[in-house]
Amino acid sequence: MSVPNQLSSLEPRSHVEARSPAPRWPDGHRSCVALAFDLDGPTGDAMLDGSIWRNPSYFTLGSYGPWRALGRLLDLLNERRVPATFFVPAWVVENWPKQCAAILDGGHEIAYHGYRHEAFWTLDRDAQRAVMARSAEVFERYLGVRPVGFRTPSGDWGPDTIGVLLEAGVRYSSSMRGDDRPYLLHAPGSAEPMVEIPGRWELDDYASLAYHRNPDFPASLDRIASYDTTFDNWRREFDGSHRDGLCLTTLFHPKVSGKPGRIALLEKLLDHMRGQGAKADADPGHGHGHGSVWFATCRDVAQWWLDHNVSTQARGVSA
Template sequence: MPATDLNPGAPRWPEGQRSCVALAFDLDGPTGDAMLDGSIWNNPSYFTLGSYGPWRALERLLDMLDERKVPATFFVPAWVVENWPEQCAAIVARGHEIGYHGYKHEAFWTLDADGQRAVMERSAQVFDKYLGIRPVGFRTPSGDWGPDTIRVLMEAGVRYSSSMRGDDRPYLLHAPGMAEPMVEIPGRWEMDDYASLAYHRNPNFPASLDRIASYDTTLDNWRREFDGSHRDGLCLTTLFHPKVSGKPGRIALLESLIDHMHAQGGVWFATCRDVAQWWRDNSASPTPQEAPR
């Protein structure tokens, strides 16, 4: 019996594959709140913690993906592209996808429509100047967006988002007055390496407990999430960060996770761009949803 027949409601992925995995990394560098308010320039430790991602960890990740012949999507703030253009160009040169992730990792829900448009326009100019590309994907830096965001994104040529949490399959988002829907490829906090591996010295709370999870436990959690997604024929994407999981000891977790996925068979590894296009072409989405307001 074919694997997909075990769950008649499961999507049928390309070439009869049972499930889909869209590996995705947020190459934030040192962008974020501290850069937006300027405090990062007085904190060399925090700046270098972020810059480790594009400067050192990215190449290690790209080598690992090459070895395992797995494509990935990198959501990159445009400021990171400006400051590490050669490293970001290597992402494209090695066959991976780059998507929008703000200019300096702005919280889109705090910006009005014109503010969001300004971020998208500046980002598009940077990607064109340094990489010669026009991304079609977007992941909100803040984990949320405002009522105008979907229209702003679609006007900027964005065809899919990986920002929301509404399903464990892609689905369609409709904006009032817009003929074409946007594909949403939802992520899950369970597949965010920050939840298990990020360390912050301040605030020191809870003081008596470890703030970095056991690597064995972390890998077990990620494997279980994949196993459930694979069993049910779903689409799993990740919210990994090179500066968090691209370090020499931690990259072994990613290697083991991908090897585990390969060992199960029947997995379609794809960029988020290819997942969104396939979903759109095959009209596989459940009932379209309204964009969040």
């Protein structure tokens, strides 16, 4: 079956590549975890259509993320010595600059996530360019950085998006679902590929834990799952990825999983992941890193993938 021209750049790889062995990660690590959080705050559809200004409850639900949950989450990451990537709408940076600066102070990466969480697939090329230009200006003015990563706020993008991102200096995306390893995206007219670090809905905390009655989002039946079941689901996804030597990234949200009771799920998950390294270290027959997990920011994963999967002439994605 042929692929429409506007989607051809999103093809992850050939059938031969799909059968290739698991990648070799740095220092002999068995698998990779790129822990990632979407710090959306109150941005999104309700802000874009203006209805959030008539709904204080929904606004405060979102603002809880940067205002309260983020600090708790950064403490956890510091205690476990795990780096993470935060995809942040620029509007959130404007309104909580000190909290966002704490992400960088903690040694983590901050990356693009639209200005007010726009659905990029609904925007034409000029509108997408405007969002990226405004976002870049905000990150530079408030944080002094120019991100090189992007996660589409809407879970999809249009035929112009990859070109707009490359023009804006973006060198990797974590938006698509085409594999459980990074892969390269090629844009017409661009010699340098973009790295895609695909996420998975199974590792989205909204699927299990989000609830709000008005607007009814996410719309479903039981919208808060058992915490034990949620942890078991996440653990099993990691175990499969680690067993096969793959790359796992998350779509977690501080306002959802950064609450006092739920953050214990993240603690257990990180301890379980890190426990793989302890098991490997206890086996004297294995070398350094064998069996353990490479925890890295999405930026570092993208750079490593470029270095090992394109020619030596490929430029880096460092900020």
